[in-house]
Amino acid sequence: MLRFTAHRARWVADETWHPDQQSRWVDNGHYELSVPYSNDKELIMxxxxxxxxxxxxxxDALKESIKIQLDRARSQYG
Known part of the structure; x- marks a missing residue:
């Protein structure tokens, strides 16, 4: 499940990531999106x-993959 900020939510809500996606608006204006996937490489991008x-x-596995990618990107900038 992904949670988008209220700032970005209005654009993401108009996108179709997957035909079987599930989504909902959260009280604070955030948007939550759940998409089925088999290969996380494209989803991570x-x-x-x-x-x-x-x-x-x-x-948790997807969360960890994102953390690793962000750490790798950050390490390139010192």
Missing amino acids: DILKYGPDVEVIAP
Whole structure:
């Protein structure tokens, strides 16, 4: 599950990531999106393009993969 900031939510809500996606608006204006996937490589690229406007809530393995990618990117800038 991905949680998008209220700032980014209105754009993401108009996108179709997967035909079987599930989504909901959260009281604070955030948007939560759940998409089925089998290969996380493409999904990770899609998530990373939203930078600080998205948080991976679950599953833990996807969350960890995002952390690793962000750590690698950060290490290139000292």
